[in-house]
Structure formats: structure tokens, C-alpha cells
């Protein structure tokens with residue numbers, strides 16, 4: 001039998017997380033504090049905590065091969081805090097984040113067609129200027 005946690009992990013979507021966080025706030029009577037501005041400030045605070053993890057480390061290899069397991073767990077927590085506040089901010093602003101992000105990804109693809117000789121980042125910003133076929137840490 002699949003546990004409740006297992007089911008959640010398997011099918012996690014932005015909508016699932018949106019509902020979960022809306023319930024979380026409602027159950028605690030915290031909706032009164034979750035104004036757009038407050039959620040934005042909370043989000044920025046969590047981005048700061050995320051940045052602290054990388055602060056003073058120098059460049060870090062994809063996949064974080066030299067990091068301890070607990071450092072990776074901590075990173076996952078801070079990334080999640082950013083995502084969960086972003087989802088809540090979108091929700092109280094009445095923005096469907098999944099739809100908006102998909103639309104933006106399509107606009108990005110039109111703006112930066114494949115093969116166009118125009119790079120949004122300098123070569124020094126993309127890992128030594130080498131051409132990599134995959135951006136994903138699991139495939140590099």
C-alpha cells in the first residue's frame with residue numbers, strides 16, 4: 001500500500017502545493033497576515049537564507065559532489081521555503097503560477113530562438129565557456 005506521503009511526493013504539482021499552503025494558513029488563522037507585501041518580504045528573506053548557504057564558498061560544481069548530506073538537506077529546505085512563499089504570493093495576487101510560468105517559458109523561447117547568435121549570459125557566467133549538452137546536474 002502506498003503511504004500518504006508517497007502519494008504526495010509522486011504527484012506533486014504547483015496546484016497541490018498551493019492548496020496545501022492555503023490550508024496551512026487557514027488552519028492557523030494566518031490569512032490575515034498573508035498580504036501580498038508580507039509574503040513578498042517573507043520570500044525575499046528566504047532568498048537571503050538561500051544565498052547564505054552559497055556565501056563565501058566560491059563556485060560550486062553541479063550536483064554539489066563535495067557537499068555533506070546535511071548541507072544538501074538544508075539547501076532543499078531553503079529552496080522549498082522560497083518556492084512555498086512564491087506560490088502563496090502568486091495565490092493572494094490571483095495569479096495562476098503554473099499557467100503564467102508556462103506562458104513565460106514560451107515567450108522566452110520566441111525571444112531566444114535555438115541557434116540564435118545572441119547570448120543572454122557572458123561565457124564567463126556559464127561555467128568556463130564550454131558547451132554543455134545538458135544543464136541538469138544529473139546528466140552532466
Ligand SMILES: Nc1ccn([C@H]2C[C@H](O)[C@@H](COP(=O)(O)OP(=O)(O)OP(=O)(O)O)O2)c(=O)n1
Pocket residue numbers: 021030033049080081084085088
Ligand atoms: N506566516 C508563515 C510562516 C511560515 N510559513 C511557512 C513557509 C515557509 O516554508 C516556512 C517558513 O518558516 P520560518 O519563518 O520558521 O522560516 P525557516 O523555516 O527558514 O526557519 P528559520 O528562519 O528559523 O531558519 O513556513 C508560512 O507559510 N507562513
